[in-house]
Amino acid sequence: MLSRVAEALYWMARNIERSENNARILSVQLIHMLESSDQQVLDRDWEEVLDICASKEEYYGRYGRLNRDTIIQYLTVSPLNMNSISNCITYARNGAKATRDMLPDDLWHVINGFYLEQKNKENTPIMPQHTQEYLKHVIHTSLAGQGIVESMMTRGVPYTFIKVGKWLERAEKTARILNVICEKSMREKGNSETESYYYWLTALQIVNGYDAYIKEYPPTMDPKNVLPFLIENGNFPRSIRYCMDHVLEAVHNLESGKVSHYSERLFQKLSAIQKELKNTDISGLGMDELMVFLDRFQNHCHEISVLFSETYYLVEPVHSVR
Amino acid sequence: MLKNYQTGMFFDEMMETDGKPKQHYKYFYDLVSDFSKDELREKHDTAQLSFLRQGITFTVYNDTGGMERTMPFDFVPVIIPDKQWTKIERGMKQRMKALNCFLEDIYNRQEIVNDGIIPEVLIRHNPYYYKQVTGVEIPLNNHIFLAGIDLIRDENGDYLVLEDNLRNPSGMSYVFQNRYVMRQVYPELFFQHSIQTLEHQFKDLHGALVSHVPANSMNPEAPTAVLLTPGMYNSAYYDHVFLAQQIGIELVEGRDLVVEDNKVYMKTIRGLKRIDIIYRRIDDDFLDPESFRPDSTLGVKGLMRAYHKGNVAILNGIGNGIADDKAMYAYVPDMIRYYLDEDPILSNVNTYFLRDPEQLEYVLENIETLVVKNVSASGGYDMLIGPHAREEEINEFRKKIVETPSQYIAQPAIKLSRAPAYQQGRFYPCHVDLRVFVMNGSSTHVVPGGLSRVALKEGSLVVNSSQGGGGKDTWILSEGDDVHA
Numbered sequence: 001m002l003s004r005v006a007e008a009l010y011w012m013a014r015n016i017e018r019s020e021n022n023a024r025i026l027s028v029q030l031i032h033m034l035e036s037s038d039q040q041v042l043d044r045d046w047e048e049v050l051d052i053c054a055s056k057e058e059y060y061g062r063y064g065r066l067n068r069d070t071i072i073q074y075l076t077v078s079p080l081n082m083n084s085i086s087n088c089i090t091y092a093r094n095g096a097k098a099t100r101d102m103l104p105d106d107l108w109h110v111i112n113g114f115y116l117e118q119k120n121k122e123n124t125p126i127m128p129q130h131t132q133e134y135l136k137h138v139i140h141t142s143l144a145g146q147g148i149v150e151s152m153m154t155r156g157v158p159y160t161f162i163k164v165g166k167w168l169e170r171a172e173k174t175a176r177i178l179n180v181i182c183e184k185s186m187r188e189k190g191n192s193e194t195e196s197y198y199y200w201l202t203a204l205q206i207v208n209g210y211d212a213y214i215k216e217y218p219p220t221m222d223p224k225n226v227l228p229f230l231i232e233n234g235n236f237p238r239s240i241r242y243c244m245d246h247v248l249e250a251v252h253n254l255e256s257g258k259v260s261h262y263s264e265r266l267f268q269k270l271s272a273i274q275k276e277l278k279n280t281d282i283s284g285l286g287m288d289e290l291m292v293f294l295d296r297f298q299n300h301c302h303e304i305s306v307l308f309s310e311t312y313y314l315v316e317p318v319h320s321v322r
Numbered sequence: 323m324l325k326n327y328q329t330g331m332f333f334d335e336m337m338e339t340d341g342k343p344k345q346h347y348k349y350f351y352d353l354v355s356d357f358s359k360d361e362l363r364e365k366h367d368t369a370q371l372s373f374l375r376q377g378i379t380f381t382v383y384n385d386t387g388g389m390e391r392t393m394p395f396d397f398v399p400v401i402i403p404d405k406q407w408t409k410i411e412r413g414m415k416q417r418m419k420a421l422n423c424f425l426e427d428i429y430n431r432q433e434i435v436n437d438g439i440i441p442e443v444l445i446r447h448n449p450y451y452y453k454q455v456t457g458v459e460i461p462l463n464n465h466i467f468l469a470g471i472d473l474i475r476d477e478n479g480d481y482l483v484l485e486d487n488l489r490n491p492s493g494m495s496y497v498f499q500n501r502y503v504m505r506q507v508y509p510e511l512f513f514q515h516s517i518q519t520l521e522h523q524f525k526d527l528h529g530a531l532v533s534h535v536p537a538n539s540m541n542p543e544a545p546t547a548v549l550l551t552p553g554m555y556n557s558a559y560y561d562h563v564f565l566a567q568q569i570g571i572e573l574v575e576g577r578d579l580v581v582e583d584n585k586v587y588m589k590t591i592r593g594l595k596r597i598d599i600i601y602r603r604i605d606d607d608f609l610d611p612e613s614f615r616p617d618s619t620l621g622v623k624g625l626m627r628a629y630h631k632g633n634v635a636i637l638n639g640i641g642n643g644i645a646d647d648k649a650m651y652a653y654v655p656d657m658i659r660y661y662l663d664e665d666p667i668l669s670n671v672n673t674y675f676l677r678d679p680e681q682l683e684y685v686l687e688n689i690e691t692l693v694v695k696n697v698s699a700s701g702g703y704d705m706l707i708g709p710h711a712r713e714e715e716i717n718e719f720r721k722k723i724v725e726t727p728s729q730y731i732a733q734p735a736i737k738l739s740r741a742p743a744y745q746q747g748r749f750y751p752c753h754v755d756l757r758v759f760v761m762n763g764s765s766t767h768v769v770p771g772g773l774s775r776v777a778l779k780e781g782s783l784v785v786n787s788s789q790g791g792g793g794k795d796t797w798i799l800s801e802g803d804d805v806h807a
Contacts, residue, residue, distance in 0.1 A: 002578050006591045097377070097554050101567040105376070112377045157591070312591035 001157045005099050007314040009158055012095030013165030016111075019088035020142035021173045022053040025206045026075055027135040032202060046071055048180050052173075052206075054083045072131055077118075085138055086118055104152040107145055114141045160250045164308065167250075171243035172301040174207055174230060179294045185223070186287050200226040207238045227290065228282045240297065241277045247304070248274055266307045273300050324351070324749050327742060333479045334751060335400050335741035346403050346799060349514045354398075363747055369395050369507045378499050380492075380557045380787055394792035395500060396743045397508055400754060400774040401797045404518075410473070410481060411768045413668030414760050416658060418466060421486060421645050422762065423661035425465040428644060429456050439660050440653050447728075448650075449698060450643025452606060454613055458630055461534040465639030466762050467601065468494070468527075470773075473668070473756045475739035482671050482736065484755060486654065488646040489638060490603045492557075493773040493793075494759055495564035498523075500773070500795040516800040518770040524568045530763030531569060534599055537632035545598035548574045548588060552604050552620045562603050576604070581624030586634045599635045600625075606640050648697040648731050649675065672734055676727035685732040686720060692732045694719055702786040709735050710783065738783055741794070743776055753777045755785050756796065771796035 029049050036042055046066045050056040053075050062080065063070055077086045093115045096108050114137070126134050146166070153159045181203045185196060200221040204210040209230060217225045233239040248270040251263070259267050285293060308314070329339050336347045343351035357365075370392070373379075379390040402410075427434050428445060435442050445451055470491025472484040501520055505512060535542045551562040553575050566573035578588050579597070587594035602609065608618040613626040628634045644650065652673040655666045674681040674692075685692060689708050696704035706719040723730050740751040758772040774794035775785035785791040 001591055002572060002574060003589050003591050004575065004578050094554070097559075100377075100563045101573050108377060109375055113375050116374060313589060313593070314591075 003313040006161045008095040008098045009161040010165040012092045013162040014169040015088040015092035017166045017169040019085045023135040023138035028205045102158045107148045110144045167243040167247045171240045175294050175297050197221040224283045231282050266311045333739040372503050393787045396794050398742050399795040399797045404801045407798045414768050420658040420661050424657045452641035455640045461635045467637035469760045470757045477737040486646040488642040492561045495561045496793050497773050504795045518798040526767040528569045530761040533763035534635040536635040539598045547599035548572045550602040576620045579622040584627045584631045586628050601637045674732040676730050693735050694732045702784045702789045770798045
């Protein structure tokens with residue numbers, strides 16, 4: 001497969017996953033905020049959402065204050081925010097368009113359909129009462145797309161690149177979410193049990209893991225349970241370990257189980273991460289240790305992304321001069 | 323439904339002058355007459371939406387950049403009885419053969435010029451004549467892998483060739499998508515007709531493509547072929563995606579290819595992979611910055627060296643533009659006689675050369691009845707349709723013609739045939755033409771049907787999609803079906 005195509009597929013998948021995650025985070029947060037009336041708390045919550053879904057600094061670079069509608073607009077349809085949902089979908093659509101001959105037609109229809117609808121509404125800002133509807137639509141579009149990939153694509157090279165993109169994006173996002181929440185619980189040490197409960201509940205909800213968690217643990221939001229569940233549970237499909245195990249397995253299959261000289265570094269890195277995940281006793285870590293762990297993991301993700309690109313020649317100058 | 327439909331002075335594909343449908347349209351006519359107004363409207367909308375959702379778009383360029391648009395689809399098909407089609411098919415094959423002989427001759431000994439059939443000046447000053455490819459040996463000596471020949475019908479219903487497209491003819495995807503959407507949206511129309519299927523065409527297209535194995539292929543039994551596109555911002559990108567997908571070859575851009583040691587490779591996730599055949603949809607000028615335009619970023623540096631060495635086949639041939647030039651067009655019947663010693667099966671539209679003083683004088687005097695075209699423009703640009711033009715336009719063209727007479731040709735304004743189109747809730751007559759696709763390799767195939775293009779703007783003669791034209795499905799009835807269909 002062409003390197004350019006592999007790269008486009010990888011980024012298409014990342015962008016679809018990103019749009020879904022950001023939509024879910026915003027959706028959960030909007031509901032939570034209905035229960036809060038303290039402006040300070042609200043503002044802090046918004047800052048966290050910005051930290052997870054975009055960049056707080058960039059937002060402040062453009063806007064002076066936290067305003068609910070501005071933030072929603074910034075995170076959903078703003079062309080100025082590189083990670084806005086509509087930008088993610090547009091990038092994903094461009095990626096799909098450039099690789100259409102590799103994709104199931106239905107996948108293109110789903111992405112293009114959403115894009116066209118969005119284009120139609122471009123000049124009418126999303127009304128607050130329609131925000132949830134829009135976010136749900138984004139999530140469903142992503143889920144439909146993933147369903148098509150799962151049920152229609154041959155388990156070949158294009159499939160693998162799509163899946164690796166998705167898992168890396170997801171693992172990184174889960175780490176980012178936990179990082180923000182840990183920071184929050186550190187900052188507000190000595191807070192009431194209700195508040196702590198609320199943080200970890202939020203963490204579970206925004207990765208869509210609440211229902212799965214409840215089946216294994218009583219609804220007692222103990223970070224000693226929540227954190228291992230989201231980090232090292234091998235069966236929960238949004239946990240960091242689950243995603244990384246699957247990345248390793250995918251690369252393994254791509255290389256038919258052989259470690260060649262060109263893929264050696266990638267394998268080494270992936271195996272090291274796996275080992276680290278396995279050997280760390282998450283429930284035994286203090287909050288600050290955990291923060292260090294999560295930071296390191298996000299760096300790993302970045303390195304994997306670079307190594308992955310190098311291994312498969314994904315990083316190529318657009319017009320190479322030879 | 324078609325009660326107030328007037329055929330007027332034009333040949334109509336579907337209706338007789340007395341308001342009755344032609345024999346081979348009768349079934350279709352009766353079926354459609356049973357549709358209610360709402361049904362028609364709903365089906366029409368479904369069809370248009372289907373094109374949009376599938377992203378079957380072309381890009382229209384304007385001041386603010388490119389815009390994606392779908393070609394409007396009209397559900398009234400152009401139906402052609404088998405017998406008529408057989409003649410078209412024969413005519414197409416004959417024309418292709420002669421045009422290919424011409425290209426082979428022009429890039430080698432130029433006998434047709436030496437024998438005085440074609441004036442030398444038409445070659446020498448032709449912007450599409452590429453000296454760079456003189457004498458290059460190419461697989462099968464075939465310059466035309468895929469051609470799109472535009473046909474029109476005059477007021478007597480006779481088919482005439484309007485234009486040969488031997489470079490990068492687009493629209494093939496529409497032929498298939500029109501049929502696909504038609505089957506989805508109007509399945510009932512298909513029950514009583516036996517229509518020649520399009521299903522096998524890709525096998526033929528693939529066969530024709532891989533029959534162009536270059537002399538030095540490492541893998542002549544299973545050569546690696548790719549489709550080279552300028553990328554997703556090109557107006558015909560969908561066409562490229564569709565063809566690559568259907569033929570089962572990789573869709574590549576110039577930046578995916580590299581020439582090393584005079585061989586062409588594509589950059590894959592496993593390193594470089596050798597390529598044998600390139601079906602390119604990039605214009606000659608942009609193919610290789612080393613040999614043509616140095617500023618081109620679409621092409622591949624060194625491609626021409628690989629081509630000259632016989633390490634890669636490039637389709638369609640480089641320099642084909644000399645043969646589909648609007649001026650060279652007039653000589654195609656002569657080519658047929660000269661190379662094949664046959665009479666042309668399909669006629670040309672009479673063409674006046676304005677560099678000839680007598681013809682120029684005639685054209686200037688009768689410009690109101692003529693169509694004037696710039697020989698190097700396409701897509702309906704820089705063109706005057708005399709009978710429809712305003713006084714200022716005519717004067718402007720007179721001036722242009724007198725300034726550079728050799729830049730223009732003129733043709734009588736043919737009373738282009740019409741067919742009913744259904745738009746905005748009613749049927750009205752619109753001018754149509756037909757682009758027929760011919761594929762050449764070790765054998766020649768004509769796609770049964772082709773892209774019927776329709777000038778949807780009432781009274782307009784321009785069928786180009788960039789100028790508001792639309793598409794129709796084209797049905798070739800199977801043999802023996804003429805009577806009851």
